[in-house]
Amino acid sequence: MPLLQVQDLTVEFPTRRGTLRALDKVSFAIEPGEILGVVGESGAGKSLTGAAIIGLLEPPGRIAGGSITLENERLDTMPPDRMRRIRGRRIGTIFQDPLTTLDPLYSIGRQLTETIQTHLPLSDSDARKRAIHWLEEVGIPAAPQRIDAYPHEFSGGMRQRVVIALALCAEPRLVIADEPTTALDVSVQAQIITLLKRLSREHGTAVMLVTHDMGVIAETADRVAVMYAGRIAEIGPVASVIKHPAHPYAEGLMGSIPSLEHRVARLRQIDGSMPRLTAIPAGCAFNPRCLKVMPRCRTERPELMPASETRAACWLHADA
């Protein structure tokens, strides 16, 4: 049984000029201990999916349809005060910017113990011990001495480690990591990815890893979902999606990434850009940019269907 089941999730933003549909029937599941990568370009709805799951959609955004189920419990209909107990305890979150995630006015230790005591019935000294343990887990040197330091005394990479400790200290079953390495330099990024992978494996934590960096996904994720214009274009095992993408958008995306291994004369490019939410074309959202477009794509919207090794929302695979 999956840990998290998202079914036909639809998120809408009512505006003066009409309702914008930012997520349109998004369905996926995450198994316990699994790392699911979510990729796509800015505005594809990756972060929004994460925000909807933890119940932190910015108003006026609202869930207009579908369901989110965590271990047999509906999250989308849960009252806010119960949802607050879930966040941090059963779902941890890691955001992109470690500078704004931490409160500059409180010491690292205070922020950690507060989180721990909110979710676990521990005494002050036990909570502090647990905080030190987690700082050591995420690789902060001299954790017992540095626990009383303030966020500004840490470098960017160290701060992101603290954020990971904060997300994991109550031992949640699921962590939503939204671009956890985007603000970091490559050498630090490698450290953070390795850390996330190790912690996920050792503690059996499932991770939803949202990023625009396909390289990070390739290295970290078990499965990957490619999002386009608020929909999932393709989902499947990471090796299949990268090596044999079935959706023309996923194919274009993989081809447009410059590689270190071999130099090509020209990168593959997808002409045009992703449609704005106000003007999502009828049928398949990708049809105006697709090289393999068929008449059917312009009128009928494809749902996810089995393609060779993955599942893709593309009419090319209708017969398969």
Next chain:
Amino acid sequence: MLEAIEVSHRFDVSKPALQRLLSGEPRLFLRAVDEVSFAVARGTTLSLVGESGCGKSTLARLAVGLYAPSAGEIRFEGQPLSAARAQPALRRRMNMIFQDPYASLNPRWRVSDIIAEPIRSFGLAQGAAALAERVAELLTLVGLDPTDGGKYPHEFSGGQRQRISIARALSSEPEFLVCDEPTSALDVSVQAQILNLMRDLQTRLGLTYLFISHNLAVVRHMSERLGVMYLGRIVEIGPAEAIFAAPLHPYTRLLLDAIPDLEQIGRSRTPVGGEVPSPIAPPPGCPFHPRCPLANARCRVEKPVHTRVGDVMVACHAAEEGRSSA
């Protein structure tokens, strides 16, 4: 075409004079660029890579004369840069593309005015009709529609704005372009469009690029020559193919290893620890020694100088001595 000879640039990061006087602190300087030498040949691309704070953007600004070097000299077409910039005929031949297409275009100007300004100020087109024609030509060149000139920057997406920046940079008919992270604010599929466009333009117009980036894969795609920077110094410089095939400096190796690549699905690795130290107080000796797996006593005290290994210049005691493991 452009040559930098032992260029340094430092920023004064001292506290205000009165405060310094009261606490008896000395002046503090940040060495953003430290004795850097390189040359860019006509029609080729030299890329400089490095992590944040390594001085690559400062170097880009030095190269177009937005900053004056604190020491050393930059020469453009054999003339000192300051003298070259004083002559409109030479100044016109260099231009810059900035990182953030949202911040580098004036939101209150129409696109046609943005592109026309350099043409006007250098007097490259006579009369309004010729000016409009040139603007339309430039828009077409970068893959936009001539009618887009009447719009404002906010009506365009990030990739289209970067095309406008390129059109503006090309409007003074330059031969030398400094590109400071031109694609890092863009999504990958748009990045591919811009990189392809830049390479097409190089072939068609014979442009010379100084390309600044933190992304080694992008650099590999773009450049003939590559310089790797660390804490204000070029630690390794040479033909890109040679460096990618056999990186000599341990930092270059670290950078290459750290980049997640699509070819390596599910790879696990042991990343090098540590982070870039503060450039205000760089470590003595080789600035990379606290993180270097090959560091020994010599690296901690003696600053390495550039030595030639094949076509590559490298500043590393370990590479010079042929040390391979500590």
